[in-house]
Each structure stands twice: as structure tokens, then as C-alpha cells.
Amino acid sequence: MKVMRRVGSVVGLLAPALAALFPASFRAGKRPEGWGAGGRTAGCLLAWAFLLGLSLAQEVRTSLTPEEVEALLKSGSYRYERVEDQGQVYFRLRLGGLRAALYLLDCQEGRCESLQLYAGFSMEKPPTLERINAWNREHRFSRAYLDADGDPALEADLDLAGGVAEGAVLNFLDLFEESLGAFAAWIGFE
Template identity: 50%
Template sequence: MRWLLALGLLLLAPVLGQGQEVRTAVTLEEVEALLQAWGFRHERMEGDGKPYLLLYFGDLKATLKLLLCEDTRCRALLLRAVFTGFTPEDRPDHARLNGWNREKLFSRAYLDEDGDPVLEADLDLEGGVTNEAIRAFLENFRDSMREFTGWIGF
């Protein structure tokens, strides 16, 4: 009986997956349209001659950069949040951030050249991702940012 259920699921898998666009690259405009549709507050910025997006997650902010680009189509996304304003005594140290990297999934933390804690995550599009995978990437990072603020005492 189980084999019949398994066979049915195998036969249904292609049908269930239909209708979801698979992306292997995106443009900034496509990402902006997705953010708008999902209700993510954002604004377009410019740095080092390249556009990027500033995302607002409540009172927290993160940048979203498109990487591995050919013309306007890019094959990777990078989310980055920098946490500033620590006094030298209160700033988290490498051991604290290494603990995050050891225990947490889907993001990485480090101290930047100014000694400020940074949280990053990237998404490789080359193998193909759906819009929902991009949305999950954004939501996971938002949740990681919130947890990270407690982790570092921000």
C-alpha cells in the first residue's frame, strides 16, 4: 500500500511543481517588483557606482546587493546588516560571533574593519530558485537579524 502512495506522489510531483517560475538570474527591477508585491519596505541606493537596495525590517536595516552579474542579470543575492553604535567595552568579540557561526544556520557573522558586527547571507540563483525561495531567503534573514540583535546585545 505504501508503494502505491509513493508512486502516486512521484507521478504528481511534476504537476505540483508547475506554475512556479524558476529563476537562474534576476535584475534589480525584478527584485524590486518582488519586494513591492510582498510588502517589503525598501529604497534604491547607489554605492561604488552600482545600485543596491536598502531594506527596512522594522527598526533594522539591511542592504541587498546583486552579484555575479552579466549586464543587468545577476546570479547571486547578498544580504548584509551592520550593527553600529557599540562602545568599545560593549562591542561583541570574535568569540561571541564565532559562537553564532557555530550554532546558527543560513547566515554568518564577523567584525568589519571598524570592529562593528556584521551579519550576512547569500543566495545562489544559478541552479534555479522560485520566487518563494527568494521570499524565504529574505524572511529567514529578517528573523536572523532579530535573533542576532539579542545575541550581540544590540
């Protein structure tokens, strides 16, 4: 899973630094000689401060251009195709073997303040509205509905206007990929 790969790579980079800060006996749950009762707390606070500093180092975005979205897709190793239709740019994606689209919305002067992921499913026997409503009751971070033709669709939105780090955009894509696979199974799509 992409999120776990990112977390694993960050932990891999931090491991030597954290090992230098905390002796092996401390990492094993033993207090090193000369450390008082507050040693563990102080060490944990120091580690959290270090990790917080790394997370704050990410650039916060309140809007994205199509080029910036494309760069994020590349950095996350997503399969995509850039499409320009009547002056609008969107991306066709392959997420977990399923097709989806990433739309850039609320755009002004080439910068867009929100993103929307969409996947539609054409089915001979679509799920009932009750099944779709059950998805919405039981799952977070996406919404499902039956479109005008009665076919199921899944969507998710990300508002950038308040500011998000690039990692949040990549997490948005990863989370939708997970939801998409679960939704396809939920509706019996093959």
C-alpha cells in the first residue's frame, strides 16, 4: 500500500537519528543509568517535536495547477492520462485496476481550490438504492449514489482552500483507491 511505503520510508530515514538519540536499553523499555523517572517522557516529547518539525516542513497548498497535480501523481507512482477538454484539464486514473477520474474544480487563473475523484460503474444488474445507502452509512471519506442511468458511482472531494500539505493530497488519492476497491466488491462489480 502506498501510504505504508511512504511511512516506511520516513521511518527508515529516521531510524538512525532516533537510534542515536535513544540508547538501545531505552528503546527496549529500560531506563538508562542516570535517567530519572521523567527520562522516558522527555525522550518521547523530543521525538514528537522532531516528527512534528518534519511534518510542518511540508509546503501547505491552498490551490494547485494542473501541472502541480501531475507532478504529485508522478511522485506517487500513479498510472494516469492527462486529458484536456474544452480548456478544462482532468486526469484519467487507474487505481487498483479500476478506472477513475480526478477533476480540478473551483479554478481561477489556472489555480484550482478543490479536487474531486469520481468512478462510475456500468452494470447489467446495479445494486439497489438501499445497498448504496448502506455504503454511505457504513463507510467514511467517500459517497456513493446511483446516477441518472441508475448505475452506481463513487466520489470524494478535497477542499484545498484552507490549506493542505502535499502529503494530504497523496493520502486523499490513496484513501480513494482503498475505498474504490472496497466499493467495487460491495456492489459486486467484476
